[in-house]
Amino acid sequence: xxxxxxxxNLKNSAISSITYLEIxxxxxxxxxxxxxxDFLELFKIYDVDRNLLDIAIKTYRTKKVKMADxxxxxxxxxxxxxxxxxxxxxxxxxxxxxxxxxx
Numbered sequence: 001x002x003x004x005x006x007x008x009n010l011k012n013s014a015i016s017s018i019t020y021l022e023i024x025x026x027x028x029x030x031x032x033x034x035x036x037x038d039f040l041e042l043f044k045i046y047d048v049d050r051n052l053l054d055i056a057i058k059t060y061r062t063k064k065v066k067m068a069d070x071x072x073x074x075x076x077x078x079x080x081x082x083x084x085x086x087x088x089x090x091x092x093x094x095x096x097x098x099x100x101x102x103x
Contacts, residue, residue, distance in 0.1 A: 005084070005101050013084075014044035016075040018068055046075045063093040070094075 006013065020040055028036060046052075048071060055074040059065055065073060069087075073094040076083040082097040091098055 001101060010042060014046055014079070014081065015040065016072045017045055017047045018071045018075070020045055022068060046079060048075075052078050059094060065093060066090070 023036060023040065024033070052071065052074050055078055056067075056070045059070050059074055059077075060067065063070075069090045073083060073091045073096055075081070076096050077094065082099050083091060084099045084101060085091065086100055086102055088098055088100050
């Protein structure tokens with residue numbers, strides 16, 4: 001299901017640099033690491049900048065969302081993106097457009 005979704009939506013998909021980090025901290029072997037990096041490079045990657053940090057600070061102060069989730073959700077908010085995640089509960093306090101493709 002996820003593979004089909006990505007294949008059908010890749011041109012309109014992006015990830016946060018925090019998502020990139022979260023995926024790549026897994027201890028892949030060298031071959032797997034290259035495959036994962038090559039796959040991630042297919043996405044537009046939004047970096048953390050001062051505007052994003054300002055949104056994350058405000059969100060953390062008012063909603064107490066965990067920092068990695070906060071930065072990912074703040075990326076979606078800053079760029080008016082739909083956040084595609086299975087972990088809807090992690091972002092429910094951020095008032096985002098969320099899509100869980102497994103529901």
